[in-house]
Amino acid sequence: MEWQVNPTSGPQATKPKAASDYVDGQRLWQRHLDMARLGATGNGGVRRLALTAEDNEARGLLATWAANRNFDVSMDAIGNVFVRREGTDSHAAPVLTGSHLDSQPTGGKFDGTYGVLAALEALEAIDTAGFKTRRPIEVVSWTNEEGCRFVPGCTGSLVYRTPADLQRYLVIKDVEGISLGDAVRAAHAALPTIRQRPLGGPVWAFVEAHIEQGPELERQAKTIGAVTGIQGTRRFEITVHGEDAHAGTTPRRARKDALSAAVAMVAALEQLFYDKEDTVRFTVGRFEVWPNAPSVVPGKVFFTIDFRHPDDAVLTSLGDQVASICETNRKNSTVDVKQVIRTPPIKFPERIVAAVELAAQRLGLPTMRIASGAAHDAQNLFHLAPTGMIFVPCEKGISHNERENAQQADLTAGARVLADVILDLANE
Numbered sequence: 001m002e003w004q005v006n007p008t009s010g011p012q013a014t015k016p017k018a019a020s021d022y023v024d025g026q027r028l029w030q031r032h033l034d035m036a037r038l039g040a041t042g043n044g045g046v047r048r049l050a051l052t053a054e055d056n057e058a059r060g061l062l063a064t065w066a067a068n069r070n071f072d073v074s075m076d077a078i079g080n081v082f083v084r085r086e087g088t089d090s091h092a093a094p095v096l097t098g099s100h101l102d103s104q105p106t107g108g109k110f111d112g113t114y115g116v117l118a119a120l121e122a123l124e125a126i127d128t129a130g131f132k133t134r135r136p137i138e139v140v141s142w143t144n145e146e147g148c149r150f151v152p153g154c155t156g157s158l159v160y161r162t163p164a165d166l167q168r169y170l171v172i173k174d175v176e177g178i179s180l181g182d183a184v185r186a187a188h189a190a191l192p193t194i195r196q197r198p199l200g201g202p203v204w205a206f207v208e209a210h211i212e213q214g215p216e217l218e219r220q221a222k223t224i225g226a227v228t229g230i231q232g233t234r235r236f237e238i239t240v241h242g243e244d245a246h247a248g249t250t251p252r253r254a255r256k257d258a259l260s261a262a263v264a265m266v267a268a269l270e271q272l273f274y275d276k277e278d279t280v281r282f283t284v285g286r287f288e289v290w291p292n293a294p295s296v297v298p299g300k301v302f303f304t305i306d307f308r309h310p311d312d313a314v315l316t317s318l319g320d321q322v323a324s325i326c327e328t329n330r331k332n333s334t335v336d337v338k339q340v341i342r343t344p345p346i347k348f349p350e351r352i353v354a355a356v357e358l359a360a361q362r363l364g365l366p367t368m369r370i371a372s373g374a375a376h377d378a379q380n381l382f383h384l385a386p387t388g389m390i391f392v393p394c395e396k397g398i399s400h401n402e403r404e405n406a407q408q409a410d411l412t413a414g415a416r417v418l419a420d421v422i423l424d425l426a427n428e
């Protein structure tokens, strides 16, 4: 009898099969192309606003792929779609994985879509491999992540987090006056084969794959980003009130020029937020002038400040100076400073970050830890269960853009890591 393991047989002969071995990169790529047809723009991008006909078609296509594998498909009262593979303990809290299928008005093929399709690919890989899992695994596509049809964004995951808030969100209207509630009803009507399910529910863990939407992975030649957290955001709305006056007759000393004051404020704020390490994100993204006429001294200006940072102490110390800087620079106008958003930074639990990192290392994929600059649905799931994210590179970091691009090999790599990570979580 020989008990000796033959050391020359190599790892291939003894290594047990992993879920990642069953990920089909070609199928995953083809599905991105198929999804990109729904809402395709002339410039190779995608316009698929939440709960429009295009977005509902995308839900339908996801449901078709899922049904072909006999996975259960359901949709809740805010339009989130779930694809479920049963576990051996059907009462156990499921592992959730996914992202969103809606896009910006001039979005790309990968933002959000990748996280949903990678999740489905991972689920199919686990299924093809024949792994039984203790916990059910659910692929999820969250409603209205982008927030460009209905404000605020990440609506689906927000409501999943706090179902009691459902009614408050259903009455939100788009620019055409259509309520989110009516749009969800239309989605249910358009997709009668998708069964309805109750809103919310326990979650064991959530993992979201996403393109990085920044340049770091590409710059450092890494395939997998183990995301450590999401930076915090503070957003302000500033209104400067001056007085309309004739541009030809009103001397400087008599003017209440709201634009002149607003420009001084922005200049001072840029100095305040200047960071030589370039970690601070400070943006004046909207700037409106009234009456916006060449011969009138501007009587009113409105602008926004979007400020993000991974450290809550910095968010506090810099953000708390906005009002006083505006006040100091208001000249003889008056100023009104309103904070409209404050989201604290999130730090994903170490065990999920480490699981992503380890899975990547086992697959021989170059990996690094990275913080997310953008907001994601994961920031809502974070409050429900251990949550993490997997980033893959996108070309030059370009996103929210029709030119958004990614490499098939990188998308495959991310799905392989995801498959191994969720398989482990589903057996906890």
Ligand SMILES: [Zn+2]
Residues within 6 Å of the ligand: 100, 111, 112, 145, 210
């Ligand atoms: Zn996204």
